[in-house]
Amino acid sequence: MRLLIPVLFFIIGIAAGTCAGYFLSSDEAPHEAAEEHAPDEEHETTAAYAKLNNQFIVPVVEDAEMRSVVVLSLSLQVPEDEKDSVYAMEPKLRDVLFSALMEHANLGGFSGNFTSSDKMRTLRQVLKEAAEVVLPDAIEDVLILDIARQDV
Known part of the structure:
Protein backbone atom coordinates (compact mmCIF):
# COMPACT_ATOMS: atom_id res chain seq x y z
CA MET A 1 0.00 0.00 0.00
CA ALA A 38 13.04 32.54 -40.77
CA PRO A 39 14.98 35.77 -41.43
CA ASP A 40 15.55 36.97 -44.97
CA GLU A 41 18.93 35.63 -45.94
CA GLU A 42 19.65 38.49 -48.31
CA HIS A 43 19.34 41.06 -45.51
CA GLU A 44 21.12 39.25 -42.71
CA THR A 45 24.71 38.08 -42.76
CA THR A 46 25.68 35.01 -40.84
CA ALA A 47 28.05 35.73 -37.98
CA ALA A 48 30.94 33.45 -37.22
CA TYR A 49 33.01 33.33 -34.07
CA ALA A 50 36.74 32.84 -34.40
CA LYS A 51 38.16 31.77 -31.04
CA LEU A 52 41.78 32.77 -30.71
CA ASN A 53 43.80 29.67 -29.93
CA ASN A 54 45.69 30.69 -26.81
CA GLN A 55 44.88 32.77 -23.77
CA PHE A 56 46.34 36.22 -23.26
CA ILE A 57 48.42 36.64 -20.10
CA VAL A 58 48.77 40.29 -19.12
CA PRO A 59 51.01 41.42 -16.26
CA VAL A 60 49.64 44.28 -14.16
CA VAL A 61 52.46 46.50 -12.94
CA GLU A 62 52.11 49.10 -10.17
CA ASP A 63 54.99 51.12 -8.71
CA ALA A 64 57.49 49.26 -10.91
CA GLU A 65 56.42 45.88 -9.46
CA MET A 66 54.20 43.22 -10.90
CA ARG A 67 51.11 43.11 -8.67
CA SER A 68 48.92 40.66 -10.55
CA VAL A 69 48.37 38.76 -13.77
CA VAL A 70 45.20 38.88 -15.86
CA VAL A 71 44.34 35.90 -18.06
CA LEU A 72 41.83 36.31 -20.91
CA SER A 73 40.34 34.15 -23.64
CA LEU A 74 38.95 36.00 -26.65
CA SER A 75 36.83 35.32 -29.70
CA LEU A 76 36.19 37.64 -32.61
CA GLN A 77 32.78 37.95 -34.21
CA VAL A 78 33.18 38.26 -37.97
CA PRO A 79 31.09 37.56 -41.08
CA GLU A 80 31.13 33.87 -42.02
CA ASP A 81 33.30 34.47 -45.09
CA GLU A 82 35.96 36.28 -43.01
CA LYS A 83 36.59 33.52 -40.44
CA ASP A 84 39.53 32.09 -42.36
CA SER A 85 41.07 35.58 -42.57
CA VAL A 86 41.12 35.75 -38.77
CA TYR A 87 43.11 32.54 -38.50
CA ALA A 88 45.43 33.56 -41.36
CA MET A 89 46.18 36.85 -39.59
CA GLU A 90 46.15 35.45 -36.03
CA PRO A 91 49.81 36.24 -35.21
CA LYS A 92 49.33 39.90 -36.19
CA LEU A 93 45.95 40.03 -34.42
CA ARG A 94 47.45 38.60 -31.24
CA ASP A 95 50.23 41.19 -31.39
CA VAL A 96 47.89 44.21 -31.68
CA LEU A 97 45.45 42.76 -29.12
CA PHE A 98 48.26 42.09 -26.65
CA SER A 99 49.57 45.64 -27.12
CA ALA A 100 46.08 46.99 -26.46
CA LEU A 101 45.79 44.81 -23.35
CA MET A 102 49.15 46.05 -22.05
CA GLU A 103 48.11 49.67 -22.59
CA HIS A 104 44.77 48.99 -20.87
CA ALA A 105 46.63 47.47 -17.91
CA ASN A 106 49.06 50.42 -17.72
CA LEU A 107 46.11 52.84 -17.61
CA GLY A 108 44.66 50.98 -14.60
CA GLY A 109 41.98 49.10 -16.50
CA PHE A 110 42.61 45.90 -14.53
CA SER A 111 42.74 47.58 -11.11
CA GLY A 112 39.92 47.51 -8.61
CA ASN A 113 36.58 46.20 -9.89
CA PHE A 114 37.88 45.47 -13.38
CA THR A 115 34.77 43.46 -14.32
CA SER A 116 32.31 46.35 -13.92
CA SER A 117 30.15 46.87 -16.97
CA ASP A 118 31.80 50.21 -17.81
CA LYS A 119 35.32 48.79 -17.66
CA MET A 120 34.34 45.69 -19.65
CA ARG A 121 32.64 47.84 -22.32
CA THR A 122 35.77 49.99 -22.55
CA LEU A 123 37.99 46.92 -22.80
CA ARG A 124 35.86 45.42 -25.60
CA GLN A 125 35.95 48.71 -27.50
CA VAL A 126 39.73 49.01 -27.13
CA LEU A 127 40.18 45.43 -28.35
CA LYS A 128 37.78 45.92 -31.27
CA GLU A 129 39.61 49.04 -32.41
CA ALA A 130 42.94 47.20 -32.19
CA ALA A 131 41.64 44.22 -34.21
CA GLU A 132 40.19 46.55 -36.85
CA VAL A 133 43.73 47.76 -37.58
CA VAL A 134 44.53 44.29 -38.92
CA LEU A 135 41.12 43.39 -40.42
CA PRO A 136 39.37 46.74 -40.99
CA ASP A 137 36.07 45.57 -42.48
CA ALA A 138 35.77 42.19 -40.78
CA ILE A 139 35.54 42.71 -37.02
CA GLU A 140 31.97 43.01 -35.76
CA ASP A 141 32.63 42.47 -32.06
CA VAL A 142 35.11 41.13 -29.53
CA LEU A 143 33.86 38.53 -27.08
CA ILE A 144 35.63 38.05 -23.78
CA LEU A 145 35.08 34.38 -22.99
CA ASP A 146 37.10 34.14 -19.78
CA ILE A 147 38.80 36.71 -17.62
CA ALA A 148 40.57 36.23 -14.32
CA ARG A 149 43.05 38.20 -12.23
CA GLN A 150 45.56 36.52 -9.95
CA ASP A 151 47.40 38.69 -7.44
CA VAL A 152 51.06 37.80 -6.97
Missing part, protein backbone atom coordinates in the same frame (compact mmCIF):
# COMPACT_ATOMS: atom_id res chain seq x y z
CA ARG A 2 2.86 2.37 0.85
CA LEU A 3 4.38 1.89 -2.63
CA LEU A 4 1.05 2.12 -4.42
CA ILE A 5 0.53 5.85 -3.71
CA PRO A 6 3.87 7.05 -5.28
CA VAL A 7 3.31 4.80 -8.30
CA LEU A 8 -0.23 6.13 -8.67
CA PHE A 9 1.01 9.74 -8.51
CA PHE A 10 3.69 8.92 -11.08
CA ILE A 11 1.13 7.48 -13.51
CA ILE A 12 -1.23 10.45 -12.99
CA GLY A 13 1.66 12.88 -13.59
CA ILE A 14 2.65 11.16 -16.83
CA ALA A 15 -0.95 11.16 -18.04
CA ALA A 16 -1.46 14.83 -17.11
CA GLY A 17 1.77 15.84 -18.87
CA THR A 18 0.81 13.94 -22.01
CA CYS A 19 -2.65 15.51 -22.07
CA ALA A 20 -1.25 18.99 -21.50
CA GLY A 21 1.27 18.51 -24.30
CA TYR A 22 -1.46 17.33 -26.66
CA PHE A 23 -3.83 20.22 -25.93
CA LEU A 24 -1.18 22.93 -25.83
CA SER A 25 0.60 21.84 -29.00
CA SER A 26 0.28 24.09 -32.02
CA ASP A 27 -1.76 23.08 -35.04
CA GLU A 28 1.06 24.27 -37.32
CA ALA A 29 3.55 21.80 -38.66
CA PRO A 30 7.02 22.48 -37.24
CA HIS A 31 8.55 23.21 -40.65
CA GLU A 32 5.82 25.74 -41.47
CA ALA A 33 6.47 27.63 -38.23
CA ALA A 34 10.20 27.68 -38.95
CA GLU A 35 9.64 29.04 -42.46
CA GLU A 36 7.33 31.74 -41.18
CA HIS A 37 9.88 33.07 -38.69
